[in-house]
Amino acid sequence: MTDVFGDLVGQDEAVAMLRRAAASAAALLRAPVTSPAGGYDDLDALAEEHDGDPGPAPADPGAGMTHAWIFTGPPGSGRSVAARAFAAALECVHGTGCGTCPGCHTTLTGTHADVRLVVPEGLSIGVNEMRALVLRAASAPSGGRWQIVIIEDADRLTEAAGNALLKAIEEPPPRTVFLLCAPSTHPDDISVTIRSRCRVVPLRQPPPAAVAEVLVRRDGIAPDVAEWAAAAAQGHVGRARRLARDPEARQRRDAVLAVPRRLTGVGAAFDAASSLIEAAEAEAAASVAEIDEAERTALQTALGAGGTGRGAAGAMRGAAGQLKDLEKRQKSRATRAQRDALDRALVDLAGFYRDAIVMALRAPVAPVHTDTASLAGAGAQKWDAEGSLRRLEAVLECRAATEANVKPRIAVEAMMLALWRG
8 A cells, every 4th residue: 555545446536635634734733833832722723725626735834724524425435444544644754644654554553542433333422422532532642743533424423422522623622633424414414513613525436447446456356356346336345345255245145136036926025025134134143243242251351250259249240230231232233233234235226226227228327236137127128217216216215214213124024015016
């Protein structure tokens, strides 16, 4: 990897903006002291607004840099990758994001003392967690550069947690930078007040060719497999890598794409819904089982499990509340993992019906799922473009329903009936 932005696929404009800001941040640190605290009290007072063309690196210390950023884009566009890369560039001892210095290396590996990463394990990020994070972020950076907070899936902030974060963004410490990741700046994803105090870095869905090139260059995947996986993943870099390297991921995808030909009646529709839900539950359980067991074992050990001292038994008797809290957090994480697994399946299914629409209209567009193109073509002849569109809308409505906390089984059963009826 040449520098910290090497893994950010197909985002040239965003990378140029972030390079400019990193250079500005380094200039701020090299600039003469202008405040009693030994640094700048307000980055925004020195920052010019550069939401458009990033242009060349500015000569003015502070131009192009600000204390709060929002990275937006569709799933797989690299929101968290961009945020981590920018954090590494800010902590880079050379101020360039070289990718090799201790600041870059520790940030990218998650061990930098001044970089805190918030990855929501459950359905939301609560106010207590956010208050503790804001309090910790108010301290001075131990390495002398920046105190950085990265919040993945900032759209999962509860209202109270968002208010706690807003207060910190409104009155930021001199050397603290907040990096938020969200699908968009729509009020449903991020509050208007937080958005108004942040600079937005829009990311786009990378083209399949760029994703395939990265899989070949970085992961050593065969070019033909990389091209297939990049198209099937619809520009999602992480999913493309899993499809190219994990046989079980390919089997799950094959099972999802077999759904359209299974829908021969009402009973078959309910069977298909059960199969899809059970597959998502199994995938989610497998993904969290190891970390759940490790957390439970660590907590029990910390509470004295296995001890033989006089107070060991009493300590374990008093630990029921903490174990219950752990089980609650783990259940929330499992629910989130199940919904994420189901959503991946729905994205694959939406791609199939999209291919049917393309073929019905004879549009000069490559199919998403090349290995099921013949099945999509047969569906296009049977349903025509209008029928294929109704089925695609049913899949998208199911995705929206699960995001709105409708029980997954109810949403999927309704979708399967809609797909069967057309």
